[in-house]
Amino acid sequence: ESYDEDEFNDSAENTGTDSDLIAAQNATDRNTIVFKLSVTCGKSDNPTKRHESPSDSDMNDTVLGNTELDEAASSAVAGLPSAIHTPNRPYTKHIYSRDLEWIPQGDQANHFEEIRPVHEDILIAKLRPGQAMELEAHARKGIGKDHAKYSPVATASFRLMPEITILQPIYDDLAEELVHVLEPGVFKLEPVGKKDPPGTRVKAVLSNPYACTMSRNFMRNKDLAKSIQIKRIPNHVIFSIESVGMASPGILVAEAIRVLQGKCQRLINISEDKLEEKESTPDL
Numbered sequence: 249e250s251y252d253e254d255e256f257n258d259s260a261e262n263t264g265t266d267s268d269l270i271a272a273q274n275a276t277d278r279n280t281i282v283f284k285l286s287v288t289c290g291k292s293d294n295p296t297k298r299h300e301s302p303s304d305s306d307m308n309d310t311v312l313g314n315t316e317l318d319e320a321a322s323s324a325v326a327g328l329p330s331a332i333h334t335p336n337r338p339y340t341k342h343i344y345s346r347d348l349e350w351i352p353q354g355d356q357a358n359h360f361e362e363i364r365p366v367h368e369d370i371l372i373a374k375l376r377p378g379q380a381m382e383l384e385a386h387a388r389k390g391i392g393k394d395h396a397k398y399s400p401v402a403t404a405s406f407r408l409m410p411e412i413t414i415l416q417p418i419y420d421d422l423a424e425e426l427v428h429v430l431e432p433g434v435f436k437l438e439p440v441g442k443k444d445p446p447g448t449r450v451k452a453v454l455s456n457p458y459a460c461t462m463s464r465n466f467m468r469n470k471d472l473a474k475s476i477q478i479k480r481i482p483n484h485v486i487f488s489i490e491s492v493g494m495a496s497p498g499i500l501v502a503e504a505i506r507v508l509q510g511k512c513q514r515l516i517n518i519s520e521d522k523l524e525e526k527e528s529t530p531d532l
Contacts, residue, residue, distance in 0.1 A: 272409055277354025279389040281363055284349050286382045289341040289375035338376050345370040348385065366494060400493040409484035410460040414453070416475040417444070425454035426476075430466045433459040458486070 312491045346368035352360075373381055392399030412434070412463040418426060419440070436455035440448045462480075466472040 275386065275388060277356050280353070281356070281387040282351045282353055283349055283385045283387065284351050284383070285372075285385070286380075287341070287343055287347060287375065289339070289377055289379040291339060291377050307325075320451070335403070341375040343372045343375060343381060344368060345372060347372070348421055351384075392491075399490055400495055402492045403490040404488070406485050406487045408480035408482065409486055410457050410462060411479045411481050412454055412457045412460060413477045413479075414475060415477055418452040418472065418475050419444070419448040420450060422469070422471060423450055425469065426452050426466055426472055430468065431460070 264394050345365040348365060350363045356363075375381060390398035392401075423435075423437060427437050434454070434456055435452045438453050439452040440451055442453060460477065460478065464478060466476050487501070489500055491500055495503075
């Protein structure tokens with residue numbers, strides 16, 4: 249649903265409801281970005297060109313700037329069969345997210361140089377000669393409480409930090425079984441020293457307690473069950489966040505704490521106002 253610029257700028261503030269109708273009525277230049285798209289597919293200028301080739305930016309893409317990965321990707325693509333060119337096939341125009349045009353609302357042009365989609369190679373539609381597409385898209389700012397589509401977090405979890413203690417030294421075959429099979433990534437092998445029993449080769453030492461998943465697989469072996477103790481540190485919490493948008497997990501945590509602080513402060517203010525009101529009211 250579209251509305252003119254005056255209504256766009258003079259609308260009331262967002263009330264936090266999850267209704268799309270109310271959200272459209274409450275859209276302002278502070279919480280909504282508008283994109284327009286108007287394209288028409290005509291006949292191809294080149295009769296031999298029946299589909300669009302990748303752009304230069306697509307051809308110059310790199311995999312994390314890693315040369316080896318780029319070469320592997322190129323070799324994989326080289327083994328694929330080439331596109332099939334059908335004689336007299338109608339020209340197809342591909343519409344991508346980079347074709348969206350940002351339409352500044354209110355004073356947005358004073359605050360932003362240009363707003364573009366994060367990924368500009370998302371295919372929106374394919375048009376044949378004579379077809380056209382015209383649309384207006386509104387990107388509205390929201391929170392996960394209104395709808396899950398606004399949540400910038402995919403997975404959030406927490407666990408207590410493991411505390412691992414080696415009660416008895418673990419040597420040779422038993423140490424190799426612990427390191428490579430039962431608890432990979434948690435322990436590592438080290439050469440024995442002068443203080444270790446003669447005739448032993450390697451011993452297991454604690455390497456990375458963070459990698460412990462509390463699986464306790466080592467307890468399958470009776471000797472290892474007597475040699476290792478695993479507990480949790482009650483005041484050491486590991487909080488993991490996976491983001492799905494432009495904001496990094498660190499920014500999301502900081503913003504979440506800021507919002508929580510604001511809610512706590514509002515609760516404190518309400519409590520203080522109630523106490524003052526109660527003290528100022530005389531008892532009857």
